[in-house]
Amino acid sequence: MKKKWKTILSVGVVLIGFCIAFVSVSRLFQPKYMTDLEEGSFISQYYREAGGHDVIFLGDCEVYANYSPMELYRDYGITAYIRGTPQQLVWMSYYVAEETFRYETPRVLVFNVNAMRYSEPVSEPYNRLTIDQMRWSSSKAGIILASATEEERFLSYVFPILRYHSRFDKLTREDFSYFFRVKDNTFNGFQLHTEVVPAGPLPAKRILSDYRFGDICYEYLDRLRLLCEENGTKLVLVKAPSLYPYWYEEYDGQIREYAAQYGLSYYNFAEQTEEIGLDFSEDTYDGGYHLNLSGAVKLSRYFGKILAKEHGLPDHRQDIEIAPAYNKKLQEYDKIVEERTR
Secondary structure, three states: OHHHHHHHHHHHHHHHHHHHHHHHHHHHHOOOOOOOOHHHHHHHHHHHOOOOOOEEEEEOHHHHOOOOHHHHHHHHOOOEEEEEOOOOOHHHHHHHHHHHHHHOOOOEEEEEHHHHHOOOOOOHHHHHHHHOOOOOOHHHHHHHHHHOOOOOOOHHHHOOHHHHHHHHHOOOHHHHHOOOOOOOOOEOOEOOOOOOOOOOOOOOOOOOOOOOOOHHHHHHHHHHHHHHHHOOOEEEEEEOOOOOOOOOHHHHHHHHHHHHHHOOEEEEHHHOHHHHOOOOOOOEOOOOOOEOHHHHHHHHHHHHHHHHHHOOOOOOOOOOOOHHHHHHHHHHHHHHHHHHOO
16 A cells, blocks of 8 residues: 555656646746847736736727826826737737736726727737736636637647747747746836837828728627726726827727717827827827827826826825835836936
């Protein structure tokens, strides 16, 4: 009997060792998104900051490039985090929100409606930038099933080695340096750009055969709305003030109709650029597609006033439990801004 238990124990140790080795190799081969496609690391940085945010932003590059939580805190004492990722489609935003509610319950959830124009997954590389570094939960399983293209397999997300085994000869020091933890390269999800590339000629506006948003987009927008209602969170819809891709009047009309039907607030900042004070000869880093730091400061200041006055968000600048950490983070933010704008 003693020999039998010794054998079972030995087999157990070998299996545990194999599993640890398998997981470790998978982690090693998986991209760390530090110097190349750093947007792929945004999703994982949230877990170190989770909890205590009055506002959570969801959406694509139109949130993480255009709104600065540090400026919201500086001017209004609003605590916010941006859970944005490249090409974050509506169903992705829903599952990221679902996961977020496991960690905290914000007063306001801001969803950028640009994703409503897309009714199908775009590509596996874009999917990976959102999904790869999510923690495992039913939300991650849901986002994989909803987002996968025909070529993708669920198991390749469970066991990344199945997808990234060909990277064995492409590993760099970065893969070892950030094996356990990726570094922070955002400020509460905000990607800071100080470059200035003035807006120039834009592609011609195409006439579309159909401007209607897909049923799946409405399905997940409904689910997002109901999720917020269940948690007592206000859902606020926004459209960032980008010059391109074009936000057609037909798109805008559908969002206004939806917002009116369900009593939601909707702000199309593309129509308010003059009031915001934006100048696309100096407030964009890529010719009008996204805002740079100076543009994000202006938009954040403008939106922060709305959040404070119209949605009743509290000012935490004198809160002894919150202010010290945010003031320290604000100092770090200002230091980086100063270094990049010299």
